[in-house]
Amino acid sequence: MKKKCINCDKEFEGRIDRLYCSDYCKSDYHYKKNKNKTPSFYAKVERQLKLNHRLLKHFNTAGKSTIRKEKLIDAGFNPRIITHYWKAKNGNLYLFCYDYGFFEKKENNKSKYVLVQWQPKYMAIPNIK
Ligand SMILES: [Zn+2]
Numbered sequence: 731m732k733k734k735c736i737n738c739d740k741e742f743e744g745r746i747d748r749l750y751c752s753d754y755c756k757s758d759y760h761y762k763k764n765k766n767k768t769p770s771f772y773a774k775v776e777r778q779l780k781l782n783h784r785l786l787k788h789f790n791t792a793g794k795s796t797i798r799k800e801k802l803i804d805a806g807f808n809p810r811i812i813t814h815y816w817k818a819k820n821g822n823l824y825l826f827c828y829d830y831g832f833f834e835k836k837e838n839n840k841s842k843y844v845l846v847q848w849q850p851k852y853m854a855i856p857n858i859k
Pocket residue numbers: 735736737738739740750751752755
């Protein structure tokens with residue numbers, strides 16, 4: 731019986747349940763399908779977290795830097811994807827992506843990020859494995 735390969739559209743003879751003309755087309759089809767699959771939430775968070783970390787590191791040129799919020803956002807930074815936080819004695823909340831973090835403040839009505847590096851001595855996290 732004549733059938734059409736679902737990968738390359740070539741006609742082939744085969745059993746009724748065969749979908750592909752060859753083993754190559756079978757694996758090629760699955761490869762392409764997996765490649766186009768929308769990434770899982772886990773994968774998306776992981777990718778954003780890595781990008782956030784890279785950007786915080788990139789713009790943190792002096793151990794502690796201040797930068798306009800939009801500049802970081804425009805570069806692809808997403809402030810909601812973080813790994814942990816540290817609350818300073820004065821109440822300021824520092825949000826971190828691994829060992830680089832930021833703190834949002836208003837200056838002349840403009841939002842800025844103060845970029846900081848994780849200080850294990852002062853910011854120790856109890857019970858981290
Ligand atoms: Zn084929």
